[in-house]
Amino acid sequence: MAPRGSYLQIADELRRRLAGGELQPGSMLPSEQALAHEFSVSRGTARSAFAVLAEEGLIEVLPGQGRRIAGSVDSAPRAPTTAWEKVAADLRGRLQADPGSRALLPSEAELAAEHGVSRNTVRRAYRQLVEEGLVVVRHGSGAFPAHRRGASTAHDR
Numbered sequence: 001m002a003p004r005g006s007y008l009q010i011a012d013e014l015r016r017r018l019a020g021g022e023l024q025p026g027s028m029l030p031s032e033q034a035l036a037h038e039f040s041v042s043r044g045t046a047r048s049a050f051a052v053l054a055e056e057g058l059i060e061v062l063p064g065q066g067r068r069i070a071g072s073v074d075s076a077p078r079a080p081t082t083a084w085e086k087v088a089a090d091l092r093g094r095l096q097a098d099p100g101s102r103a104l105l106p107s108e109a110e111l112a113a114e115h116g117v118s119r120n121t122v123r124r125a126y127r128q129l130v131e132e133g134l135v136v137v138r139h140g141s142g143a144f145p146a147h148r149r150g151a152s153t154a155h156d157r
Contacts, residue, residue, distance in 0.1 A: 007048035008052065010045070025071025032047050032050070035049070085128075092129070101145055
C-alpha cells in the first residue's frame with residue numbers, strides 16, 4: 001500500500017467490506033494492531049482510518065472494548081453502551097415524559113456538562129434522534145421535538 005493517504009485507502013476498504021456485508025452492524029472491528037498488520041502500516045495509520053469512519057458515524061468506539069460497526073445486529077432494543085447512546089436514551093426519555101411539548105431541548109453545552117461528555121458526543125446523540133425523526137435541529141435556534149400530526153409552532157413562522 002502506498003504510504004501517502006494509506007489511512008484513506010484503509011477506510012475505503014473497510015467501507016467496501018461494510019457495503020459488501022463482510023462487516024455487519026454491531027460486530028467488532030479488528031484492533032489497531034491487527035489492522036496495521038493486515039495492511040502493513042503503523043498503528044497510527046490504522047487509528048487514522050478508524051477516526052475517519054468514526055467521524056462519518058460508521059463505527060463507534062467502545063472505551064475499553066474496541067470499535068464496532070454502528071447499528072444493531074437485530075431490531076431488539078439493547079442497553080446503550082456508548083456515551084452518545086446514553087445521552088440519546090436520556091433525551092428519548094425526556095421526549096416520552098412530555099410528548100406534547102414543543103419546548104427547546106437542552107443545548108449541547110448543557111447536555112455535555114450534565115453527562116460529563118464532549119459536545120461532539122452530544123452532537124452524535126442529537127444526530128441519531130434526528131435520524132429517528134424525534135428531533136429537529138435548527139441551526140442558530142437549537143433542538144426541538146419533531147412535529148407530530150402536522151402541528152406547527154411559532155418556531156416555524
